[in-house]
Amino acid sequence: AMFITATAPNPLVVKLLADATGAQVSLSWSTWALAMLLPGLVAIALMPLVLYFIYPPEIRKTENARTFALSRLQELGPVKRDEKILLGVFLFLLVMWAGIPAMLFGNAYSINATTTAACGLALLLLTGVLHWDDILSEKSAWDTVVWFSALVMMATFLNKLGLIAWFSASLQGGIESLGMNWLAAATLLTLVYLYAHYFFASTTAHITAMFAAFYTAGIALGAPPMGFGLVMAAVSSIMMTLTHYATGTSPIIFGSGYVSLGQWWKAGFVMSVVNVLVWVVVGGIWWSVLGHI
Template identity: 75%
Template sequence: GVLTWDDVLTHKSAWDTITWFAALVMMATFLNKLGLIAWFSSALQASIEQMGLSWIPASMFLLLSYMYAHYIFASTTAHITAMFSAFYIAGIAVGAPPMYFALMMAAASSIMMTLTHYATGTSPIIYGSGYTTLGEWWKAGFAMSVINMLIFIVLGGIWWKILGYW
């Protein structure tokens, strides 16, 4: 008895968000079902093999490409659903240690949420508060992504090496 159905129906922006979110996740799922992700993963792997990179620079290239591709996604869930497996498979195929690369991909999946004012569900709300300008957000988001990735790659890499993950 806390809410009536009429109360729920009056929140049109919430329904709009749910509808768009469902559509984005559905599109990401169908990219996988239609074979685009497998094709993309193979193309990534072939491109890296042509460059002749060892697993370390190849995995860093994949990691940064995965993270900064978020500039073209308006949903973290859709991005991860659509691209994580392709980049992970390509990373393993070029020789990256599976657990280490999975941890790096998970870190990138979290860090990319601060890149833009539309990067994740809470970003538009925070940006809409008027605390920062669009330019400041993008500059700070990029700077923090670089700093955070360096911390994860260097300190995390050392720690994960000690733990035996690579």
């Protein structure tokens, strides 16, 4: 949430904010970074403390960590051929995923992220760094492909079939009928937008489907465009911690097997509450100082 360039959907959020307000709310890289700086730093400081309290670590002292690390490095020896190739492929993937060819030579050289990943895998197979049996043995990866793709498809069709648009319109109508003030209405819209991510397996799909509708509804109900926009922008990143399928990297991390499903969901929900409070309270004060509210 701290930088526009931190995750792929953030530039989309900037565009949706500008489109909804006729460019009255136009966030530059520096404006976004300064607005998110203080709440972001507070959230970074609180996250390990909260998680330490929820799930105390089994190992709390590592007095010989340096000695152990050095001994393991000595056992590994000098960098091998396969490791050099792997490093080169990794750097190649970073360059392609960052869209540097498109930046330098135009959109005609933009390469899909999935295509880039396939190229990286092909290079590792062709150079002998990996063998096909290595690919087949990655059971957690194949498991992720199956269930994650199904979740992405279902989330996509929720939008295509009009369910999200209907839900957004119904929610706005319900709030208007209750006669809520703009603060209560904006709070409700933000929370519904955040926790609706339990039904999405892609932040980009979620933002595309719901951001504009909820933001426009909040503005129509009297919320300040800049302040509400910053909250919605932050929440669009906060929701990535909720579930083990919340964003593309989540299944990969979950597949490592370090935490159970229940542990992830509990920590994700608790951190979502903490992060929302940080961005609303600390962020609200900070944005008032900056003149955004």
